[in-house]
Amino acid sequence: MKLAYIFTSIAAFLTVEAIPFGLYSYSPSIYKIKPRTEPSKAVNGNFLHVTDIHLDSYYLPGSDPATLCHRNGTDSTNNVAGIFGTPGSQCDSPATLIVDSFGFMKKELQNVDFILYTGDTARHDRDPDLLRTIEDIPTIGNNDVFKKDNVGPDNTIFQQLQVIWSGLNLNLTNDFLTGGYFVQDIIPEKLQAISVNTIFFFEPNLEIEECKVEGSPGYLHISWIQRVLRDARKSERSIYIVGHVPPKDNTGNILYKSTCYDMYINLLGSYSDVIVGQFYGHTNSDALSVIVEDDNSDFSLISATNDKSQLRSTEMVKRKVVGVLFNAPSIIPVYNPAIRVFSYTIKSANHRTGTILDWIQYYADISSKANEPIKYVVEYVASELFGVSSFDVSTTSRVFTKLAKKKNIMEDYIRYMFVSSQKQ
DSSP: OOEEEEEOSSOOEEEESSOOSOTTOOOGGGBOOOOOOSOOSOSEEEEEEEOOOOBOTTOOTTSOGGGTTSSOOSSGGGOOOOSSOOTTSSOOBOHHHHHHHHHHHHHHOOOOSEEEEOSOOBOOSOOTTSOOOGGGOOSOSTTTSSSTTOOOTTOHHHHHHHHHTTTSOOOOOHHHHHHSOEEEEEETTTEEEEEOOGGGTBTTOTTSOOTTSTTSHHHHHHHHHHHHHHHHHHHTOEEEEEOSSOSBOTTSOBOBOHHHHHHHHHHHHHTTTTEEEEEEOSSSSOEEEEEEEOTTOOEEEEEOOSOHHHHTSHHHHTSEEEEEEEEOOOSSTTSSOEEEEEEEESSOSSSOTTOEEEEEEEEEOOSSOTTSOOOEEEEEEHHHHHTOSOOSHHHHHHHHHHHHHOHHHHHHHHHHHTTTOSOO
């Protein structure tokens, strides 16, 4: 099948003839939008989720990680930066890792319908001697904006992206130019993806007020999401929510401004009948979270962490799971680089279109073999790990029960959370 990219936190939904290797070289002629326009005979489909590339063209193999892998240190014993990255450091991704990762996808993962890419392409702006410029920023995660974590409405980056993506037939309306968010068909009249600009909710964003402030960018964004969800419910379409920053990190800490978090979780819970999956990046780790509802129709978010008390809490036991959030690990080797393939329903008598059935997590172990050829292999298969046949709300509820009660499953889950890395 042809591939499609869905770039988000700002996101773009593209179908491509092949995965490009020149990440800084955009050739719109090779990208074609081709949503499903004819009834498919397929019952299920597959898609990729890739996130947090953080390509660093200044990365120097054999340099000192204390210099962010940009320069040699005075003590040669510290010059240990690997050819494919340096797990456990603050170094970003070398081009060798990106080329080999995309080469693996191009060669081995062609049987997919589209790709979710959840942002953070640019390197971190940590080196005072190599400050980023606006030209370094091709897509939007919290590190892709010129001033890290900070972006307001009508930002020029939105206009620049509209030009870059001008040949892609994307649904970039005035909402995109104003706020960097949009909605795109995956299966027309059946399945759509909402590209959420989570930076408008992100706690460190100093350019944005709390979402409770009427007329603020966060308030307007949540109102826009609600209108799209209301229309999807009326038209009986399924929805994927796709963003960069998740509401919580893998330790359970809230990452959004307080009222933005409350309003966003309540909105997602209120429209859980049409939202069949939520997909995020940012944390570099692998995590599963659920939205739960109590008898008063109040919603909260619970993340599966190594704190079992949360999974066994009254909040979890006495509430109904109504939504599922999938957080994918990154290509940047904070731990080990990873790529995920989801399977989902296209036609089913038992599930809504778009319901997640399973995923395969691929990873490359570079933590102990930093200078050897990179090789992506299967790290785990979710259905085998958790012993379920799908990841709708009822089966994911059983997954959380297993995590709370079965030590071996929790231990495996935590190991995979950090991509089988020595750093945990």
